[in-house]
Amino acid sequence: MGGEENVREAPLRTLVDELVTHVLVGLPGDRRTVVGLCGPPGAGKSRAGAMLVYALRRAGVETGQVPMDGYHLSNRQLDTFGARSRKGAPDTFDVAGFRAMLERVRTCRDETIYAPDFSRDLDEPIAAVHTVPPGAKVVVTEGNYLLFETGGWERIRPLLDLVIYLDVPRRTLARRLVRRHRHHGRDDDRAREWVRTVDLPNVEAVVHTRGRADLVWRPVP
Template identity: 85%
Template sequence: MEGDGSVREAPLRVLVDELVTHVLVGLPADRRTVVGLCGPPGAGKSRATALLVYALRCAGVSTGQVPMDGYHLSNRQLDTFGARDRKGAPDTFDVAGFRDMLSRVRQCRDETIYAPDFSRPLDEPIAAVHAVPADARVIVTEGNYLMFETGGWEHIRPLLDLVIYIDAPRRTLTRRLVRRHRHHGRDEDGAREWVRTVDLPNAEAVQRTRSRADLVWRPVP
């Protein structure tokens, strides 16, 4: 299903608890459920994912993670076609690899599957960070472009049973992203320039996909 555009505002932990109840009620016994957390950079997807995985495990549900950011192209590959200065744009990911991994975790339930993640300190993807156990019933993925309809991304949304869009005001995104880039080594001017020229244009493109989500969250303090 696709959402009606209404926004659910509540503390993030409350939203996660409500989602766990929603997932448990509809959890099929004969196949895996894949939940996607989508939103612009800086919206809080990683924190929401960590809370959701923890809450599901506390509820006794075996869970795995397959983050989209594990499919960033390496800096070496980005350098080959001059795209390192816009790293994080839709065409700087191995979208086919991400699609194939989601298909694999949906279908294969007789082995442990290992999925990559992205290291911000290294600024590179790292293989086999996450282990999806054979008995996993819910797979959680998160990323900016889960609901894009071009560039190969159009194959991702059909692989997701439920997508939650995490909304945040532009000023909140800007503040968080500048702080993130400063933390990982950019100076103040460099951080603000990257946010202005790379992150916020990507955020605007992601926000245009919001209507394709099943649920829209706006976490509040």
């Protein structure tokens, strides 16, 4: 897993279309397939996830979404243990809740499942943004810590059938993250400080999990 033979460099749209064509269209009929998109902050996981869901649905595959970011702890909870200043670190998520949702997705096929997401404008998770319909053959999740092996995250990987790691240069990540924070209200100095003190340490932690992925994507323009 994660060797150089599993690395594919191409435009993101090409990578997504190849995945749909060669891996997911011939799905087993008796169970759901759960696909995880992993990578550091700023790697483009949300965009890739949305593109994959769209492509699957266009191919006639009923699909649901369960993003990891929906399990951010609220600001109120983070304030109770003084963690808002490092929001996004592995211990600022409800990993047990995320795990329970993935377990439910794998076993519950007779009802609609509602999943939360994270609003960057509100800086808070929001309930029931996404649905997993009873007929969903594929469920897509994405997040930084899908391949972590500590803090309860080690119980996530066994619930995923396929994990793809988005490999993006650190310089590109830093530039994207500063732009993201500025877009959501931080001035340039505060945006750069947050990236330096919070985001980039998380980037380094996630990069070390790359070798546990089944596939590595290097999206190019």
